[in-house]
């Protein structure tokens with residue numbers, strides 16, 4: 211018998227209430243590094259599947275750069291914003307918007323892609339089988355020489371973020387212990403507050419191995435920032451450029467992986483032994 215799908219309506223509510231809008235301004239280093247990494251890795255990849263496309267900030271910039279986008283997003287409010295932004299720039303013909311849960315997207319889907327970008331759905335799936343299931347489905351629609359880009363939230367990065375932004379988290383010791391031990395708190399109230407999975411490197415390696423994907427690179431998307439985004443936000447543009455260029459260079463250093471909140475993992479289909 212099929213197991214009942216985990217209910218993620220609280221995650222949809224969180225994003226429908228536009229709780230994520232303004233993140234690019236609040237977390238500028240992550241945005242600058244992510245934009246630079248996407249342009250490096252996606253440069254010659256024509257057909258791109260983007261999962262968890264949100265308000266379409268990366269979708270429109272990639273469409274503007276000439277990529278053909280398929281953008282899948284759970285939140286109807288965010289999809290509406292993304293469509294309006296695309297229309298303003300006359301990019302609607304380059305983006306196929308789908309407003310649905312990624313777990314339903316792959317049913318009888320036979321198109322394949324040059325690259326798949328997952329910046330959200332994977333770390334919002336708190337059941338391990340769901341994460342493995344999603345990686346396998348993504349791999350199925352990836353071309354043989356295609357590139358997979360999957361983002362993860364880090365367990366250690368969360369600690370420095372909470373210490374800076376929400377020091378009273380330490381008083382909720384069950385939550386702290388559960389997340390540090392398992393990456394999730396199964397008791398987390400499904401009340402529309404942020405709920406996700408915080409990864410350890412072992413999870414990331416296991417997930418890719420089980421899906422038959424070979425990891426090419428792991429980048430911290432915000433090395434060294436912890437929760438202190440203001441340090442970068444308040445720099446002038448010249449300093450921002452110099453610092454982001456330096457940080458991008460050290461973003462693949464394993465010492466940097468736990469110093470940020472999120473990781474971008476680049477992989478491809480593993481060759482059969």
Ligand SMILES: C[S@@+](CC[C@H](N)C(=O)[O-])C[C@H]1O[C@@H](n2cnc3c(N)ncnc32)[C@H](O)[C@@H]1O
Pocket residue numbers: 218221222225230261262263264265267268282283284285288310311312313329330331332334
């Ligand atoms: C942190 S936001 C990131 C949005 C965008 N990728 C970006 O980087 O700005 C995560 C996004 O993933 C979407 N998401 C989460 N779970 C999803 C699912 N199962 N199916 C489709 N989208 C999902 C959320 O609605 C949200 O827009």
